[in-house]
Amino acid sequence: MFNSTSSLLTALAQLLGARAVLTDADDCAPYFKGARYGDGSALAVLRPDTHEQVVEIVRLCAEHSQAIVLQGANTGLVAASTPDASGRLMVLSLDRLKRHIEIDAVNRSVTVDAGVSLQDLNEALAPHGLFFPIDLGANPSIGGMIAANTGGARLIKYGDVRQNLLGLRAVLMQPAGQELNLLSALRKNNTGPDLKQLFVGSSGAYGIMTRAVLQVHRLPKQSATALVVPRDQAAVLELLQVLERDCGEFLSAFEGISGAALQAVLQHIPGISNPFAPEGVPEYCVLVELNSTSDPALSGIDLDSLLMSCLENLFGDVVENAVIGRAEDLWRIRHAISEALRHQGKMIAFDISMPRSRMAQFRDAGLALIADNYPWMRVMDFGHWGDGGCHFNMVWPASASIAYSSDVAQEIRTRIYDLVVNEFEGSFSAEHGVGPYNLDFYRRYTSDAARQLSGGIQNLLDPHSLLGLTRFS
Amino acid sequence: MFNSTSSLLTALAQLLGARAVLTDADDCAPYFKGARYGDGSALAVLRPDTHEQVVEIVRLCAEHSQAIVLQGANTGLVAASTPDASGRLMVLSLDRLKRHIEIDAVNRSVTVDAGVSLQDLNEALAPHGLFFPIDLGANPSIGGMIAANTGGARLIKYGDVRQNLLGLRAVLMQPAGQELNLLSALRKNNTGPDLKQLFVGSSGAYGIMTRAVLQVHRLPKQSATALVVPRDQAAVLELLQVLERDCGEFLSAFEGISGAALQAVLQHIPGISNPFAPEGVPEYCVLVELNSTSDPALSGIDLDSLLMSCLENLFGDVVENAVIGRAEDLWRIRHAISEALRHQGKMIAFDISMPRSRMAQFRDAGLALIADNYPWMRVMDFGHWGDGGCHFNMVWPASASIAYSSDVAQEIRTRIYDLVVNEFEGSFSAEHGVGPYNLDFYRRYTSDAARQLSGGIQNLLDPHSLLGLTRFS
Numbered sequence: 001m002f003n004s005t006s007s008l009l010t011a012l013a014q015l016l017g018a019r020a021v022l023t024d025a026d027d028c029a030p031y032f033k034g035a036r037y038g039d040g041s042a043l044a045v046l047r048p049d050t051h052e053q054v055v056e057i058v059r060l061c062a063e064h065s066q067a068i069v070l071q072g073a074n075t076g077l078v079a080a081s082t083p084d085a086s087g088r089l090m091v092l093s094l095d096r097l098k099r100h101i102e103i104d105a106v107n108r109s110v111t112v113d114a115g116v117s118l119q120d121l122n123e124a125l126a127p128h129g130l131f132f133p134i135d136l137g138a139n140p141s142i143g144g145m146i147a148a149n150t151g152g153a154r155l156i157k158y159g160d161v162r163q164n165l166l167g168l169r170a171v172l173m174q175p176a177g178q179e180l181n182l183l184s185a186l187r188k189n190n191t192g193p194d195l196k197q198l199f200v201g202s203s204g205a206y207g208i209m210t211r212a213v214l215q216v217h218r219l220p221k222q223s224a225t226a227l228v229v230p231r232d233q234a235a236v237l238e239l240l241q242v243l244e245r246d247c248g249e250f251l252s253a254f255e256g257i258s259g260a261a262l263q264a265v266l267q268h269i270p271g272i273s274n275p276f277a278p279e280g281v282p283e284y285c286v287l288v289e290l291n292s293t294s295d296p297a298l299s300g301i302d303l304d305s306l307l308m309s310c311l312e313n314l315f316g317d318v319v320e321n322a323v324i325g326r327a328e329d330l331w332r333i334r335h336a337i338s339e340a341l342r343h344q345g346k347m348i349a350f351d352i353s354m355p356r357s358r359m360a361q362f363r364d365a366g367l368a369l370i371a372d373n374y375p376w377m378r379v380m381d382f383g384h385w386g387d388g389g390c391h392f393n394m395v396w397p398a399s400a401s402i403a404y405s406s407d408v409a410q411e412i413r414t415r416i417y418d419l420v421v422n423e424f425e426g427s428f429s430a431e432h433g434v435g436p437y438n439l440d441f442y443r444r445y446t447s448d449a450a451r452q453l454s455g456g457i458q459n460l461l462d463p464h465s466l467l468g469l470t471r472f473s
Numbered sequence: 474m475f476n477s478t479s480s481l482l483t484a485l486a487q488l489l490g491a492r493a494v495l496t497d498a499d500d501c502a503p504y505f506k507g508a509r510y511g512d513g514s515a516l517a518v519l520r521p522d523t524h525e526q527v528v529e530i531v532r533l534c535a536e537h538s539q540a541i542v543l544q545g546a547n548t549g550l551v552a553a554s555t556p557d558a559s560g561r562l563m564v565l566s567l568d569r570l571k572r573h574i575e576i577d578a579v580n581r582s583v584t585v586d587a588g589v590s591l592q593d594l595n596e597a598l599a600p601h602g603l604f605f606p607i608d609l610g611a612n613p614s615i616g617g618m619i620a621a622n623t624g625g626a627r628l629i630k631y632g633d634v635r636q637n638l639l640g641l642r643a644v645l646m647q648p649a650g651q652e653l654n655l656l657s658a659l660r661k662n663n664t665g666p667d668l669k670q671l672f673v674g675s676s677g678a679y680g681i682m683t684r685a686v687l688q689v690h691r692l693p694k695q696s697a698t699a700l701v702v703p704r705d706q707a708a709v710l711e712l713l714q715v716l717e718r719d720c721g722e723f724l725s726a727f728e729g730i731s732g733a734a735l736q737a738v739l740q741h742i743p744g745i746s747n748p749f750a751p752e753g754v755p756e757y758c759v760l761v762e763l764n765s766t767s768d769p770a771l772s773g774i775d776l777d778s779l780l781m782s783c784l785e786n787l788f789g790d791v792v793e794n795a796v797i798g799r800a801e802d803l804w805r806i807r808h809a810i811s812e813a814l815r816h817q818g819k820m821i822a823f824d825i826s827m828p829r830s831r832m833a834q835f836r837d838a839g840l841a842l843i844a845d846n847y848p849w850m851r852v853m854d855f856g857h858w859g860d861g862g863c864h865f866n867m868v869w870p871a872s873a874s875i876a877y878s879s880d881v882a883q884e885i886r887t888r889i890y891d892l893v894v895n896e897f898e899g900s901f902s903a904e905h906g907v908g909p910y911n912l913d914f915y916r917r918y919t920s921d922a923a924r925q926l927s928g929g930i931q932n933l934l935d936p937h938s939l940l941g942l943t944r945f946s
Contacts, residue, residue, distance in 0.1 A: 106710055106830035107861070108717070129718070151661045160661065163636045172922070180922045187860040188624045188633065188826040188903035190674040192915055192945050193927045197670035201663040218717060237579055244581070244691060245602070248766030249722040293721030298782045299774060306772045355658040357579035387660040388580070430661035442665055449645070449653045453933070454666045460929045472665050 005043060008064040012046060015056050020047040020096070031071060031082070031091045035138070036349065037437040038079030041087045042069070049096040051169065051210040055177040057092060058208065062176030067466045068092045070204040072144030073117055077351070080203040080435025080470055081144065089469075094143050097210060103128055108216050109166055109185045114143030114209045130216045133158035135253075137335050143209045149201030151431040153334070156386035157252040157291070158217060160431070161200065167213030168196035170206075173462045185213045198457065203433050205468040206461045220291035223252070224303035225330045227275055228311060229282040229321040233360040236286060238318045240356065240385055243288060246310045250303060253289035254386035255334055261380040261393075264340040265333050272333055275323050282321065286385065287334050289327065337382050341393055344378065346404050348412055350392040354426030359385055362424045366392055366416060374412060376400040389430045392416060413441075421445050436469045478516060481537040485519060488529050493520040493569070504544060504555070504564045508611070509822065510910040511552030514560045515542070522569040524642065524683040528650045530565060531681065535649030540939045541565045543677040545617030546590055550824070553676040553908025553943055554617070562942075567616050570683060576601055581689050582639055582658045587616030587682045603689045606631040608726075610808050616682045621906040622674030626807070629859035630725040630764070631690060633904070634673065640686030641669035643679075646935040658686045671930065676906050678941040679934045693764035696725070697776035698803045700748050701784060702755040702794040706833040709759060711791045713829065713858055716761060719783045723776060726762035727859035728807055734853040734866075737813040738806055745806055748796045755794065759858065760807050762800065810855050811866075817851065818870040819877050821885055826861045827899030835897045839865055839889060847885060849873040862903045865889060886914075894918050909942045 013021045022028050022045040031045045046068075048054050061068055071081040071093045083089040097115035101124045104110070108130065112121055119139045122131050134145060135152040146168070151160040158164070166185050172178040182196045198206050230236045236256060243251050259281050266274055266281065274281060290303045304324060311322050341347050354362055363381070370377050378397060383390035394412070396404050420426035428441045443451070455473025465471065486494045495501050495518040504518045519541075521527050534541055544554040544566045556562040570588035574597045577583070581603065585594055592612045595604050607618060608625040619641070624633040631637070639658050645651040655669045671679050703709045709729060716724050732754050739747055739754070747754060763776045777797060784795050814820050827835055836854070843850050851870060856863035867885070869877050893899035901914045916924070928946025938944065 104828060104830050106714060107828040109828065149663045149667075155660060159632070159636060162667075163632060172926075178922050180926065181920060182923070184898060184900065185828040186826050186900050186903070187628060188857070188862045189900040190622045190904055190906045191900055191902045192907045192919060192923075193671060193675045193679070193930065194622075194635070194673065195923055195926055197673075198666060200667065200670075202666045206666070218721060221721070241579060244766075246768040246771055248691060248694070248768075250767060293717075294723060294779070295719040295721075298719055299779045301772060301774055306767070309771045353659050353661040355577060355580040355582065357577050384661070389661045425657060427657065427659050427662040427664055429664045430659070431663055433663045434665045446665060447654060449651050450655070450665075450668055453645075453653065453668055456933045457666065457930060460926070460933070 004064050008060060008066055009044060011060050012057065015060070016046065016048055016053055022047065031074065031093055034079050034082040035075050036077045038082035040083040040085045042083035042089045042091045043087065045091040045093055047093050047096045049099065054171050054208055054210050055179065058171050058173060059177040061090065062173065062466060065464065065466070066090060069468055070208055072115065072141030073139060075138040075140040076144060076148060076435065077432040078435030079437040080433060080468065084436065084469055092208065094141060100211065104185060105130065107185055109213055110216055111183065111185070111211065111213045112142050113211050114141060116142050118142065118145065125216055126219070129219050131219050132164070132214055133217050134161060137338060142212055146200055146209055146212060147202065147204040148431065148433040151387065151389065153253050153255055153384060155384065156254060162197070164215040165196060165200060165212060166215055168199060168209055169211040170199055171208040171210060173207065173467050174460065180207065183211060183213055187215070201433055203435050203468065203470045205458060205470045205472065218293040220293050222296055222303050223289055223291035223327055224307040224324065225287065225289045225327040226307055226311065226322050226324040227330055228286045228288055228319055230284065230286060231318055231320055233284065233363055235318045236284070236385055237356065237360055239286060239314065242314060242318065243310065247290050247306060250290040250292055250306070251386070252291040253287060255287040256383045256385045257285050257287060257334065257337065258379070258381045259283045260378060261337045261341070261382045262333065264344055264380055265336045268340045268343040269336040272336060275325055275330065276321065279321070287330055341380050341395055344380070344395040345397040346395065348394050348396065348409050350390070350416060351430050351432040352390050352392060352420045352426055352428060353388045353430035354390070354420055354424045356385060356388045358424045358426070359388065359390065362420060365419060365423070369415060369419060370394065376402055377412070417441055417445070434470060439470060477537050481533060481539055482517060484533050485530065488533070489519065489521055489526060495520065504547065504566055507552050507555040508548050509550045511555035513556040513558045515556035515562045515564045516560065518564040518566055520566050520569045522572065527644050527681055527683050528652065531644050531646060532650040534563065535646065535939060538937065538939070539563060542941055543681060545588065545614030545620070546612060548611040548613040549617060549621060549908065550905040551908030552910040553906060553941065557909065557942055565681065567614060573684065577658060578603065580658055582686055583689055584656065584658070584684065584686045585615050586684050588614050590614055591618065598689055599692070602692050604692050605637070605687055606690050607634060610811060615685055619673055619682055619685060620675065620677040621904065624860065624862065624904040626726050626728055626857060628857065629727060635670070637688040638669065638673060638685060639688055641672060641682055642684040643672055644681040644683060646680065646940050647933065653680065656684060656686055660688070674906055676908050676941065676943045678931060678943045678945065691766040693766050695769055695776050696762055696764035696800055697780040697797065698760070698762045698800040699780055699784065699795050699797045700803055701759045701761055701792055703757065703759060704791055704793055706757065706836055708791045709757070709858055710829065710833055712759060712787065715787060715791065716783065720763050720779060723763040723765055723779070724859070725764040726760060728760040729856045729858045730758050730760060730807065730810065731852070731854045732756045733851060734810045734814070734855045735806065737817055737853055738809045741813045741816040742809040745809060748798055748803065749794065752794070760803055814853050814866055814868055817853065817868040819868065821867050821869065821882050823863070823865040823889060824903050824905040825863050825865060825893045825899055825901060826903035827863070827893055827897045829858060829861045831897045831899070832858055832861065832863065835893060838892060838896070842888060842892060843867065849875055850885070890914055890918070907943060912943060
């Protein structure tokens with residue numbers, strides 16, 4: 001440890017209090033390892049609990065040319081919030097920056113510190129009949145959700161984080177510690193370039209978000225949920241179109257689940273039984289959800305009936321089978337997939353997207369590519385057909401005749417990404433963002449013009465590369 | 474005219490054909506005067522009809538250090554798309570760049586050239602049961618709508634342009650003629666900074682958009698429309714909350730209309746009669762619209778009944794009177810306000826916004842400010858209460874004892890903007906954007922940090938100030 005690092009740590013301990021500067025290996029461990037990728041170490045973990053402390057940290061670190069990596073709840077999936085192996089960064093964790101949750105029910109908005117978790121936010125909103133509708137398997141911080149622009153399973157109805165972000169406050173690296181206050185609670189506001197957009201989906205590389213204003217929504221008063229077995233892959237898209245046509249604004253989720261993924265859930269997750277029993281597990285099914293915030297006592301709407309009528313019309317043609325079930329039970333299956341897959345072997349996860357119109361064709365092409373070239377791999381995909389998102393996950397079984405190879409895994413990733421980007425006009429990162437895990441793919445698929453501009457903006461905002469591990473140039 | 478201008482015009486005429494380079498005063502006149510503000514002249518009007526021609530124009534103009542100003546349908550309201558009085562700019566009109574409209578019904582998206590008009594786009598979408606739901610009084614081009622990030626009267630249900638923009642292609646000034654191709658049709662795509670956001674609401678100052686991919690929506694199958702008289706200003710917000718609670722996702726517009734604005738419509742627009750007759754014109758009323766894309770034959774929903782039940786519950790308390798009418802008739806009143814106001818005298822128009830929760834208080838404060846200081850002025854406001862937008866327009870009557878003074882008009886603007894920005898956490902430009910008309914106000918209300926960043930990005934994209942009249946630094 002250099003002398004300057006030692007004096008920096010002393011200054012930081014004075015600023016934050018010694019307990020908010022972690023250096024002990026055990027204390028630091030949870031901050032060093034990512035939820036899926038990323039495993040490194042750092043000089044210290046800094047845990048400010050006010051915006052002003054963040055400003056001071058940035059000033060001090062800049063003075064010492066000390067690079068930092070930002071972390072929220074450490075639930076990210078691209079290694080953007082954990083330190084690298086150099087051991088020379090500091091982690092700036094915002095997990096204590098969570099004092100402020102201020103609800104404006106008439107404006108349907110909330111002002112919230114970046115370290116507040118999604119769950120805590122929703123608990124605060126519930127008594128007002130409101131919620132922040134980004135539905136995820138994890139419990140990220142609001143700052144992290146903005147940095148990744150999370151989408152989730154109900155994007156088709158509520159949009160992503162970007163579409164619900166009204167205001168933002170950030171601390172800039174250049175000039176070091178400069179506050180950029182864009183904390184308005186406005187739905188219409190076009191007074192020049194909308195600078196807060198820079199920070200959405202940029203993996204925290206452009207600045208440190210300390211507070212946000214979010215649009216929130218009314219909690220649904222009823223919902224209807226079904227697992228639907230379509231005739232074949234083409235019928236999935238037909239079903240989506242019919243539901244959008246007939247159920248309109250009620251459609252809140254349309255989630256595909258492959259038979260292999262469902263089978264894995266039944267095998268590994270206790271307490272979940274085959275919803276199609278006594279029939280077997282279908283080749284593919286779709287979790288369909290309708291919801292409504294309107295008052296059924298006034299409107300007379302019964303979404304269960306609507307969904308049933310709609311599906312009945314499709315029976316024997318688009319739809320082969322369907323079970324209308326308790327939302328909780330059916331969503332439990334959907335949310336258990338990731339965990340179930342981990343039991344099957346080494347997972348190669350994908351978070352790709354494409355135009356909805358291309359999804360059935362892509363799935364055929366992707367399955368063929370794997371079957372032809374990597375026949376031991378087991379594809380267990382699921383996806384957000386409503387918004388074009390697809391987790392084309394696959395497992396390298398422990399029992400496979402060929403031993404796991406990270407080179408082959410990377411080759412598989414590359415070939416699937418090439419397919420989706422070059423042949424299906426899709427994206428290699430739908431809702432997980434960009435970080436060290438997939439930065440090479442960013443470079444592979446991003447045009448020189450885009451990299452030059454993103455990198456140019458990064459040079460304006462962080463000319464000395466002191467923030468994060470993701471360089472966009 | 475310098476020699477270099479002459480050689481540039483020759484080269485442009487060779488590139489575009491002589492008929493696409495206008496220099497005749499009569500031909501140019503419609504391009505020189507803005508819809509509300511802006512009245513200048515230019516060396517020529519260039520009318521490319523392909524993206525490639527735009528690229529070449531930018532290269533040629535950059536070589537000759539020739540500055541240009543972008544124009545779509547010339548419906549903007551902040552003078553951002555018309556040339557200044559110097560006569561030294563060229564107008565780059567995209568009104569002929571409108572060959573391409575490609576609809577993907579399954580993806581609910583459309584790829585469209587920047588010069589296509591909103592009306593032409595909607596006519597192309599209608600046979601597919603789709604529409605682009607930004608409802609405006611004017612008929613702008615798609616490129617102009619993105620440049621201003623228009624919102625309109627149904628933002629509460631459909632969002633603004635930004636929330637429906639999936640992809641974009643732009644031509645950059647630096648490097649001159651560089652294409653930035655972000656033309657994807659994805660709802661989930663987080664592969665680094667979302668560069669297309671830079672161009673939304675930036676008045677065309679960051680680059681020249683030539684094509685966009687938009688999310689489109691299903692046409693409603695039914696709607697219900699009413700003009701509602703709330704008890705008082707506080708009751709407007711109560712009504713909004715009750716409608717959001719009871720009618721949920723059906724609420725598609727909530728537009729306030731002052732008695733003075735309604736009176737002006739009845740006085741000046743032929744064929745519109747008082748919907749409240751035989752009662753007089755109320756002090757204030759709200760146009761409420763519900764719509765639904767779900768199939769009423771399956772869902773049994775009757776929005777007229779729902780709206781009526783909902784309003785009946787509020788009668789004598791929140792609601793004093795209401796007429797449920799033909800949508801066409803009631804919307805005609807709403808859309809006729811701007812024209813009607815012009816007949817009343819010299820208009821001072823506002824396009825402000827604030828958190829919805831502050832709107833009733835703001836209106837009281839704004840009316841008091843005018844009555845106390847400018848008693849001859851007649852406020853004839855209307856506004857999008859659902860999204861916090863407010864057109865706090867007022868008229869300087871020709872009959873006023875004090876003659877019109879542009880200095881006093883500017884003083885009134887400043888005091889109202891000061892009130893909304895400083896006291897009500899609002900915005901001086903909700904949906905009209907920023908241009909020469911309000912650039913001084915941009916400087917007045919934008920922090921140094923924001924101006925430095927917006928200006929820094931502009932320096933990256935247009936280092937020689939060759940694009941537009943709006944500098945953000």
